[in-house]
Amino acid sequence: MARTRVRIASLLALIVAPALVAGCTSGPDKSADSGSESTKGRPVVVVTTTWEGAFAKAAGAEDVTVIVPQSVHHAPDYDPKPSDLAAVAKADFVVYAPFEPYAEKIKEAAGSRAKPVEVNLDNDAEKVKTEVARLGKLFGTEKAAAKWTTAFDAEYGKLAKDLKAAWPGGRSPNVVSQVFTTWSAKLAGATTVGTYGPEAVTPAQLAKLSKKKPRLVLDNAHMSTGTVLPGSGARQVKIVNYPGQDLDLLPVYRNAAAELKKAMSGS
Structure with a gap:
């Protein structure tokens, strides 16, 4: 799988966004005449925090933008800036949790282009696998999601066995x-x-x-x-x-x- 590109939404991100939207890239993955930020199977995903971002990456997303900076200790306290909301409007999917106070702002910013996706943020193993499978189906990346789940099960089992000992x-x-x-x-x-x-x-x-x-x-x-x-x-x-x-x-x-x-x- 290609290395996930993570961008923290900021004023700088807003400045460079036009170039990205126009498809100005030398890589072979984006067509100049496609008129889209994403190619088939590679949705542009905006997430509120790194937690949602990890779920999206596990599900197979490769183009992920995180809104809340990692330096914010308690993410729900963050107040999204206009530049953050601009990034949301350019996404294919915007992933958020219902307990986040800014959830309504995020949904409004999504407009008609981005599909808002509410996730259950819980690191319980079964809940994680359920959400990753669901996101993989939405993103069209089911195979990547299944591959991650297999690796996750192996790692989780190893850790649980070590802790029991x-x-x-x-x-x-x-x-x-x-x-x-x-x-x-x-x-x-x-x-x-x-x-x-x-x-x-x-x-x-x-x-x-x-x-x-x-x-x-x-x-x-x-x-x-x-x-x-x-x-x-x-x-x-x-x-x-x-x-x-x-x-x-x-x-x-x-x-x-x-x-x-x-x-x-x-x-």
């Missing part, structure tokens, strides 16, 4: 998880005895969750409210949901597995 005393550890990090508990084969969030833990919740005597607290790095169960003895693990600028979803699982293994070993 690291269980303290050979037993599944009890964990408390933030509502958006439960996928990492499943990866580890951990026993989830309670969840919290996305709001901060209240004193009543603190008492209730502490009684569960969890070994680990799986915190959401993007929505952390500090130490969740102070004084409980539980070790807190930061779980990162968003992929990097390369839009590769697999490192999210590898990094989570590394953090979980380290926490279970007590190191």
Whole structure:
């Protein structure tokens, strides 16, 4: 598969956009008389964050533009600029999550050309595979999506097996998880005895969750409210949901597995 091209939408992107739209490229993939930004099987996809971008890339998209800069720690707080919305209007597909406050702006900017696609942003393995298959069908890249899923299953199985071998005393550890990090508990084969969030833990919740005597607290790095169960003895693990600028979803699982293994070993 060709290397995915990732462009963070910005004023610079808006300046160079006319050249791209006109098909001014020396590569063989775009025809000067096609009058389109994309060739068959290579849709132009605009996504709100790197998380949606990773789903799109996994599904086979090769031309992906990300709106929210990776430097924004909490992506839903971002306010899209006019240049961002201009990029949306030039896409074949615009991918977003319903919980993002700017979702309506994104849909409006899509106009009649771009097809808005709402995705379920959750790194739960089965949900990811469902979304990747759905996007692959929409993009016309089903074979690429299926190939990625095969690689994902192999990597996920390897990580899960490695984490199971690291269980303290050979037993599944009890964990408390933030509502958006439960996928990492499943990866580890951990026993989830309670969840919290996305709001901060209240004193009543603190008492209730502490009684569960969890070994680990799986915190959401993007929505952390500090130490969740102070004084409980539980070790807190930061779980990162968003992929990097390369839009590769697999490192999210590898990094989570590394953090979980380290926490279970007590190191």
